Amino acid sequence: MKRFTTLLIAICLSIMAVQAQGKKSVFHTLPVHGKYFDTPEQFHRVDTARYRNMPKNVKNLYTNSAGMFVTFRSNTTELYAKWCVTDRKVGLNLTAIANKGLDVYIKNEKGKWQYGGAKGTVKTCEETLVLENLDSEEKEFLVYLPLYDETKSLEIGIHEGASFQPLANPFKKNIVIYGSSIVHGASASRPGMAYPAILSRRTGFNFINFGISGNARMEKEVVHMLADADPDMFILDCVPNSSPEQVTDRTSYIVTYLREKHPNTPIVMIPSVVRELSYFNQSWKTRNQLQNENWKAEYNKLITNGITGLYYLDIDNLLGDDHEATTDGTHPSDLGFMRMVEVIEPFVLDVLKKHGIQ
Amino acid sequence: MKRFTTLLIAICLSIMAVQAQGKKSVFHTLPVHGKYFDTPEQFHRVDTARYRNMPKNVKNLYTNSAGMFVTFRSNTTELYAKWCVTDRKVGLNLTAIANKGLDVYIKNEKGKWQYGGAKGTVKTCEETLVLENLDSEEKEFLVYLPLYDETKSLEIGIHEGASFQPLANPFKKNIVIYGSSIVHGASASRPGMAYPAILSRRTGFNFINFGISGNARMEKEVVHMLADADPDMFILDCVPNSSPEQVTDRTSYIVTYLREKHPNTPIVMIPSVVRELSYFNQSWKTRNQLQNENWKAEYNKLITNGITGLYYLDIDNLLGDDHEATTDGTHPSDLGFMRMVEVIEPFVLDVLKKHGIQ
Numbered sequence: 057m058k059r060f061t062t063l064l065i066a067i068c069l070s071i072m073a074v075q076a077q078g079k080k081s082v083f084h085t086l087p088v089h090g091k092y093f094d095t096p097e098q099f100h101r102v103d104t105a106r107y108r109n110m111p112k113n114v115k116n117l118y119t120n121s122a123g124m125f126v127t128f129r130s131n132t133t134e135l136y137a138k139w140c141v142t143d144r145k146v147g148l149n150l151t152a153i154a155n156k157g158l159d160v161y162i163k164n165e166k167g168k169w170q171y172g173g174a175k176g177t178v179k180t181c182e183e184t185l186v187l188e189n190l191d192s193e194e195k196e197f198l199v200y201l202p203l204y205d206e207t208k209s210l211e212i213g214i215h216e217g218a219s220f221q222p223l224a225n226p227f228k229k230n231i232v233i234y235g236s237s238i239v240h241g242a243s244a245s246r247p248g249m250a251y252p253a254i255l256s257r258r259t260g261f262n263f264i265n266f267g268i269s270g271n272a273r274m275e276k277e278v279v280h281m282l283a284d285a286d287p288d289m290f291i292l293d294c295v296p297n298s299s300p301e302q303v304t305d306r307t308s309y310i311v312t313y314l315r316e317k318h319p320n321t322p323i324v325m326i327p328s329v330v331r332e333l334s335y336f337n338q339s340w341k342t343r344n345q346l347q348n349e350n351w352k353a354e355y356n357k358l359i360t361n362g363i364t365g366l367y368y369l370d371i372d373n374l375l376g377d378d379h380e381a382t383t384d385g386t387h388p389s390d391l392g393f394m395r396m397v398e399v400i401e402p403f404v405l406d407v408l409k410k411h412g413i414q
Numbered sequence: 415m416k417r418f419t420t421l422l423i424a425i426c427l428s429i430m431a432v433q434a435q436g437k438k439s440v441f442h443t444l445p446v447h448g449k450y451f452d453t454p455e456q457f458h459r460v461d462t463a464r465y466r467n468m469p470k471n472v473k474n475l476y477t478n479s480a481g482m483f484v485t486f487r488s489n490t491t492e493l494y495a496k497w498c499v500t501d502r503k504v505g506l507n508l509t510a511i512a513n514k515g516l517d518v519y520i521k522n523e524k525g526k527w528q529y530g531g532a533k534g535t536v537k538t539c540e541e542t543l544v545l546e547n548l549d550s551e552e553k554e555f556l557v558y559l560p561l562y563d564e565t566k567s568l569e570i571g572i573h574e575g576a577s578f579q580p581l582a583n584p585f586k587k588n589i590v591i592y593g594s595s596i597v598h599g600a601s602a603s604r605p606g607m608a609y610p611a612i613l614s615r616r617t618g619f620n621f622i623n624f625g626i627s628g629n630a631r632m633e634k635e636v637v638h639m640l641a642d643a644d645p646d647m648f649i650l651d652c653v654p655n656s657s658p659e660q661v662t663d664r665t666s667y668i669v670t671y672l673r674e675k676h677p678n679t680p681i682v683m684i685p686s687v688v689r690e691l692s693y694f695n696q697s698w699k700t701r702n703q704l705q706n707e708n709w710k711a712e713y714n715k716l717i718t719n720g721i722t723g724l725y726y727l728d729i730d731n732l733l734g735d736d737h738e739a740t741t742d743g744t745h746p747s748d749l750g751f752m753r754m755v756e757v758i759e760p761f762v763l764d765v766l767k768k769h770g771i772q
Contacts, residue, residue: 145536146504146510148509148510148511148515148533148534148535148536149509149510149511149534149603150509151506151507151508151509151601151741152504152506152507153506153507153741153742157506162694164693170693170737171690171737171738171740171743172691172693172694172743173691173694173695173742173743174741174742174743175506176506176507176742177506178503178506187691187694187695188695188697189695189696189697189698190694190695190696191694191696243509243603245507245601245603245740245741245747245748246741246742249738249747254738332529333530333531333545335522335528335530336520336530336531336545336548336549337531337545337546337547337548338547338548338549339546339547340547379528379529380529380607380612380748380752381748382529382603383509383511383532383603383604383748384511384531384532384534384604385529385530385531385532389603389607389747389748389749390603390738390739390741390747390748390749390750391747391748391749391752392748394738394749
């Protein structure tokens, strides 16, 4: 009878342990990676008070947490998250995961970051189980923050008693990508599929998202802000929202200013994707062609004038040739982003190699 | 002076014509294609009163307009649409374009359907300009309806005076695809990127979407409904939501019933995609493996028992090997759907050829 009672107690205890595992969690805050500047607001990409003369929309967009992530090691079998964003609506060309959600990667046995799980929300504050039924081996986690919203707070939860250790940024060097909504991440299906994030995971280099939706028109105040960074490479993907005239008027300034402040830093110029809608929309067709022609012409002038360390990714269409790679005619879907990465990655790696950056 | 006045009037008239072109539009309703059955409700895929014994969720989901489209020829330079759906919320893993929106293709000079433009909405009734600045050549248009909502009405608008002619379904034969949310279209970025729709455009065959999100568990009432169709091929992609036990219990019934009613119609069995979340979630890992093992075992039994015209797509992972092709760990993004199509298309075309279907 005593043995039976002991067995019963043991069974009850293990059932309670399992239940506790499912319910009791401990939350942690973590340092935020994937941004260049220290900012008074932890989840802002740029100190908008310091750069107060940038256009208002640009300042607002640099409060979005695009490109940011937290990373830690844990043997937790469940992963929870609490986070708050604003009450702005989800964009029509975005999922709630990409816009306001979290995206988790885990380092696999081959040492690669592998997708683990993602959660979207339409609430201003969400608390949810993100991963469950993990084995109890220690793993490295990387959690991307919302692309298109301002993150107000983030806590990561593990089961009580699990190990937990914040990790340093796993990506080396700094590559600043300045661009439009496409850099910002529209229309990735989730935060980890914005193209700078894919590039970081595939190359091990730290591609930093300076994308600003509907913007990136090379305004002087923005150029000066970018030049305050001292990265290992600048990538300029800022043609899509610049008019053909703005491309002609402003390209020389952004390139020569960055070169002046950073004599040895390679600068890569990426042409605009050909907007899929431009194949039938006659007005966009002309505009899109002119944007890229003017961009290339400015590059040629700069080279003729003797600028060094400037590279032009000379490709007609970053999105392939089946016309299927956008969500809305302008913004790449994950299919489009993967195609962009297949072209941009080897080009950028080659430039880094030329400059001895590894 | 008279000549000058005439010229002035001519200029004014042409300016007014351009303005009118931007403002005056004429709306048309059109026959709906991409569904198999005639239904009392035009935008339902199945007559849910006739098949009233199907599970309630299944009936609801067959009121969604997944796979449907309208098609017409016009020389309009602008395309408008008015459509109504329900007031249900957009899914967290979908865009408002895929869930409730329209997706337009235009036949290009090579005779291929090429993406033209898409519009999402969160309203129950939307009226919007979808395409503009088209040249005035006659073109063939194809407009996909919302994947994950019930369409209540649809009108297509062209500019006043433009030609307009409804077209017959451009896709030949009928291939019924019965499946889960993945067939239904989660998480395509827009309606035209659900995998049956991509297959139709690429092959010219009419792949008909019988996908039902969170369902497709081969219930007898659903099997009987499917057998009332008389297509040129059945594709069964119904493993993802069926438990391993349901796969074992129900596969023989669906296959033998379809074979009994349609002695010569090829039947293709597709294994479940490996859910990306199943690589780390130990419970899903076991379940996902068992689902596919049982599915394959049932196929082998059926073949042993002498069934003919049954084909099994024997592939471990339809989504590639970089683990990047889903939106939420279960549902393919456009990247995942395109990878599925690359595998499914040649397999299906080969089976059609074997059966002399062209």
